[in-house]
Amino acid sequence: MEDRLSKVFAALADPLRRDMVARLAADDATVNELAEPYDVSVQAVSKHIKVLEDAGLVRRSRQAQRRPVHLEAEVFDLMTAWIERYRRQVEERYRRLDDLLAGEARSDTDTDTEGAAS
Amino acid sequence: MEDRLSKVFAALADPLRRDMVARLAADDATVNELAEPYDVSVQAVSKHIKVLEDAGLVRRSRQAQRRPVHLEAEVFDLMTAWIERYRRQVEERYRRLDDLLAGEARSDTDTDTEGAAS
DNA sequence: CCGTTGTTCAACCTCGGGGTTGAATACTGC
């Protein structure tokens, strides 16, 4: 599992990590703060954060002996790009299928403009 | 791992499965067709498809003895919704931070310009 | 009816993810 996208998806496949991301979206937090609501050890949470970090979803800064975790927003773009690409492709397929069916139904009247292909 | 979103992310965490999704976005395909380019067994591919199916990403129809796999586009919406939600939240934070800094900058020059640590 | 093709089921193996606990490390504040 070396590629970035795999790491990102894998990181978000865990509900606990998704919850952390949700909380970090609201504000930065330290490991202990993050661990507090859950009934797992702080070490476990630290590992989770490492997973998120390796995926590029968060960054750990350094501030005294604390290591506040900060959500890195850019990665979302990576996912969105991947998802949207195939979503569009599928929608395109549907559109063409519709066109095909429409064309067969009434062999005339050309459907128009698609546009907006990003 | 019961919840939908976890299944979806986990399903897409595998590069092979993502590749299948990519191919399925272009067109439906059977297990054997899907398995052909890879050097894993057909059984393994069948398992992968099951994972995608359990996540609601694909559907298997029935057509003679073949079981064409069809990509289900709606799930993408689920992911996009999740992602966008937190992306927006983070952007909102940045926006408010900018406002705050702009406001404080006017009062005095004690702002300590963090940031720029990339 | 029987062989062929497409697909899944079953048993098995290995490896890594997520959890634990206990010790080490990195800073702070006195």
Added chain:
DNA sequence: GCAGTATTCAACCCCGAGGTTGAACAACGG
């Protein structure tokens, strides 16, 4: 320097994911 706090490292356990092979189960096609 030393106690105290925050975090990570290390070693360990357990289980599920992904791979294999071999057999079973459809559904055609002769």
